[in-house]
Amino acid sequence: MPRMSIARYRNISNNIDCYTVDNSYSDFDRNSFTCVSCNVKIEFSREPKNSTLGPFFKNWKNISHLDSCKITSIVNNYLQRMGIEEKDIPESIANILSMIIPYAKRLNDVKRNYTEREMFIKLLSSKVTKRFLKSIKDLSPNEVNLFEILTEDNQLVRLKDLVLKQDEIIEKLNQTQMSFVCILEGKINDIQEVTGGSIRLNLTISKWYNRTKPFHLFIPKSYVNKNEKSIKKVLNKKFFCYAVAEKSGDFFKMDLYSIEHQLLFLD
Ligand SMILES: [Zn+2]
Known part of the structure; x- marks a missing residue:
């Protein structure tokens, strides 16, 4: 083992x-x-x-x-x-x-x-x-297709079903009406301070590649200090983000607690 x-x-x-x-x-x-x-x-x-x-x-x-x-x-x-x-x-x-x-x-x-x-x-x-x-x-796209990952309740999910773009996440949230853990592949083009001191990182929207709908990463106020030095570094870089995808009111988002550990830049 x-x-x-x-x-x-x-x-x-x-x-x-x-x-x-x-x-x-x-x-x-x-x-x-x-x-x-x-x-x-x-x-x-x-x-x-x-x-x-x-x-x-x-x-x-x-x-x-x-x-x-x-x-x-x-x-x-x-x-x-x-x-x-x-x-x-x-x-x-x-x-x-x-x-x-x-x-x-x-x-x-x-x-x-x-x-x-x-x-x-x-x-x-x-x-x-x-x-x-x-x-x-480090995996090739072909290798990503080969792996299955275990969930805490002993189910298997295909790795390729875990790595999703924003439109795919939104579609799944609308279908299941349930939050889920996944890996978002995306890019941030706008950092916004929200009333109350939290930070919203808005994902780039384009006409292609399943990136047509608004989605954001949300750093709760109590985690802003811890991430302060890294926040600007996330702009305009492609990344993987491992977090819980959820629908909150009219918004689709993931809470981000640690840029250092939950986010990996791909370029
Ligand atoms: Zn065992």
């Missing part, structure tokens, strides 16, 4: 990412991390010295994932397709194979509870997100 970025911790409904654990290691009981899919015990590991890989979760010694584990089946499918062994999985591919996407149904519950919401935002805006986006950027 390759390195995993996200684990379950005790009975907490929000999963934990490896960087959060790394930042406050002594706050966690190292015996209590389990696989998000099959719930067997897994181990947190810090990056070995001289390595650029970062922290991760790995198999607990002599404990295998269950046959029902969806992450294991995603990994095995990949190994079969490529005709390689587990030790030969490139690090960037491991970041994609072991990624877990929050599922739509939970997003509404998260909104109602402050602690849940804070934990959810932490997971969404963690360094794991940046690592995931970088790995996707």
Whole structure:
């Protein structure tokens, strides 16, 4: 089983990412991390010295994932397709194979509870997100078609269905009437301060390429300070943004908490 970025911790409904654990290691009981899919015990590991890989979760010694584990089946499918062994999985591919996407149904519950919401935002805006986006950027369009990603409720989604342009997101929101996590591919051409101190980043609109309708990224007031230095850098650059797409009144938007981690420039 390759390195995993996200684990379950005790009975907490929000999963934990490896960087959060790394930042406050002594706050966690190292015996209590389990696989998000099959719930067997897994181990947190810090990056070995001289390595650029970062922290991760790995198999607990002599404990295998269950046959029902969806992450294991995603990994095995990949190994079969490529005709390689587990030790030969490139690090960037491991970041994609072991990624877990929050599922739509939970997003509404998260909104109602402050602690849940804070934990959810932490997971969404963690360094794991940046690592995931970088790995996707390195894939060829053909490769994007090959990957499936696991959701928190053990469903599989095709990676190509997660990477969307603004019109595609709006269409899906209108169809399902439900918020969902996805990767927006877009460009910002206008930064607007909203009454109250929040920031709106308006996406470029053009006649082509599924970019015909208004859509914006919204930095809530309490996150403006943290992002202040990066805000101007987003102008006129193509990017991937990993966030929750939602309809708010007449607007379609995604909340952005960390430009550094949720946004990856493509040019
Ligand atoms: Zn498992």
